[in-house]
Amino acid sequence: MAIYRLMGIDYGEKRVGIALSDPMQIISKPFVVLPNNEKLFEAISEIIRNENVGQIILGLPLNLSGEDSKKTIEVRAFKKKLEEQVEIEVIFYDERYSTAEATDLLKEMGYSPKERKKVIDKMAASIILKNYLEDRR
DSSP states (O other): OOOOEEEEEEOOSSEEEEEEEOTTSOOEEEEEEEEOSTTHHHHHHHHHHHHTEEEEEEEEOOOTTSOOOHHHHHHHHHHHHHHHHOSSEEEEEEOTTHHHHHHHHHHHTTOOHHHHHHHHHHHHHHHHHHHHHHHHO
16 A cells, blocks of 8 residues: 555645645645745645655535536646646546535535635635545545
């Protein structure tokens, strides 16, 4: 069995949420929110090296009918660029309800709207990764 972490990514125009699994790929934890700027790929590569990441699970925001939206096309372009920058596999995973689920969870946990804004992206990434891990079992 592989002993490396999986990285979940929730891509956004301004911010990119990152979550990591444990090395046994059982648990998903929110990790960090990165600004979507010229240093993004460098930051992702550094996390991959430092945290022993062996695969990336990238949330694909399909619309409710399962078709591509403007956002989906952006994420597909991001995946292409990411694959040019990292030497590990990048897999799409349907993220249709991850942000809504993350918002609900953070509300339940008592986060104010201002606090939620700071962590929503890494929480959504964690939900994408958690759902991927559960589907794989």
